[in-house]
Amino acid sequence: MKIFSNEEMKNLDRIAIEEYKIPGIILMENAGIAVVKEIVKSLEIKENKRVAILCGLGNNGGDGFVIARHLISYGLGVDTYVIGNTSSIKGDAKINYEILVHLKASITTIKDEEDLAMLEDSLEKCGILVDGILGTGLQRPIEGVIKEVIAIVNKSKKEIIAIDIPSGINGDDGEVYGEAVKANKTITFQLPKIGNILYPGSDYCGKLLIENIGIPKNAIDAIEAKISLITEKMVQALLPKRYSDTHKGSYGKALIIAGSFGMTGAAILASKAALRSGAGIVKTAVPKELSVIIENQLIEAITVSLEELWNQDNQQAFRLKGEDAIAIGPGSGRAEAFKKLLEAVVEEATVPVVIDADGLNLLAENIDILKSLKAPCIITPHPGEMARLTGLSIDEINRNRIDVARGFSLKWKVITLLKGARTIISDEKGNVYINSTGNPGMATAGSGDVLTGMITGLLAQGISPLEATITAAYLHGKAGDRTAEKYGQYSMLAGDILEEIPYGIKELLKF
């Protein structure tokens, strides 16, 4: 599903109005009605059925006026508050404002401190507050009276329903612009905005509902999506199919180069995750002295020693025997010999390569090696690893997750999967996919190794590198969400996530 920025949404609105001749006031009416439906649902279980609607001077406020009119027509008690000077209301919003005036609706303007004290008292009398102060037209940090109104709304302890996006959240990146409404529910129109999906914006939205307001599909298609949300439907279509007349060779051979003394678990988790994701054969390459430990715990994989793969002494070339995908780095340590092996893999592999964890830390020491890639490459850094790869601070990365992932992909021609709450995936052309499955319980040692194994297992089955990365990110988060339900976010382990992969896949295949 496409996700739009404020500018793209404005463009869509323009196309709908100018090219498809749908009057803006119809879109505003549809938007208002979509929110009214949700308000009515909430009111059904509330004793206090009075609704307060807070409106700004733009079209977000215009939607608020439409909502007020419909609720009044249901005979409900509605108080409309306009923040600012009503003489500045224009266009469709003005038409809807004037209808309310003619209806003799209760409209109060909020301009100064005195009005604020009154507002605080009046909101107390309502069961639901509707936030129509600002939407995708947010231009600058919130200050002054609006800031204080938002603080009052947030303090109210009432159910808060936001129109399109909570006021103060920047639709372009999900950042709080000075102050923002903390909603229980947000009804966004036609398509999610980036700010509805990324954190902290996503938290401020509460439950997010996406409602159609009658913008034609062709108009949406006309705007090239640079950012998409990974959906269940998308992943269902991407998951490799299994056919009757096949054998293990049909589902590919994954090579996992991982683990070192003290970090054998990473190799085990990644290898099992590749198998759980459907790879036909998994070969796990570990230092020779660890083979026994690994074999004890990983009965379904073939174990080979690193020395068999690559002989450092005579600089013998890295040898591949019919592998379909390679992962390198989980728990592998940062020994010089391993760095050489990593370089050999990058330079010589002809099948997709996933680089993770210590593989990325070593890559950061000689990033130019990426220029010699022959095969598609996927890197899976968490923000700390990304900081080492780019020289940016973790804070800079987290504030610009989309731009950083996209920038790295464009520069180095690799697929970048930037981990964290809302994993960001960028392909080599800068198309971005956001994953919304997963939870903070997954911030537990080894959970990244499971993801690496899943990507590699899916790659081995022959789907494209981008498809494998998207599918793995979604299913990894799904398995994490199932695990959190079972064990709670505090106690879940990476190994538990691994055990939930099958059920996540089964759930997906049911529909």
Ligand SMILES: NC(=O)C1=CN([C@@H]2O[C@H](COP(=O)(O)OP(=O)(O)OC[C@H]3O[C@@H](n4cnc5c(N)ncnc54)[C@H](OP(=O)(O)O)[C@@H]3O)[C@@H](O)[C@H]2O)[C@@H](O)CC1
């Ligand atoms: N797209 C669609 O298809 C549809 C969109 N619809 C709806 O329209 C909404 C977008 O409407 P919009 O463009 O009028 O912007 P909106 O958010 O109301 O704000 C603009 C006003 O806020 C002001 N302002 C800005 N920043 C400020 C600040 N920090 N502090 C204070 N003021 C600030 C700005 O003032 P100015 O900068 O001009 O001084 C201007 O007055 C969208 O979210 C959705 O709800 C639906 O009706 C149906 C179809």
Ligand SMILES: Nc1ncnc2c1ncn2[C@@H]1O[C@H](COP(=O)(O)OP(=O)(O)O)[C@@H](O)[C@H]1O
């Ligand atoms: N708050 C969160 N919400 C969603 N996913 C998360 C969250 N925290 C961590 N994760 C996911 O958990 C995994 C952690 O990976 P990583 O940091 O590499 O762990 P490790 O190196 O210990 O295996 C990543 O896939 C990341 O996206």
Ligand SMILES: [K+]
């Ligand atoms: K809003």
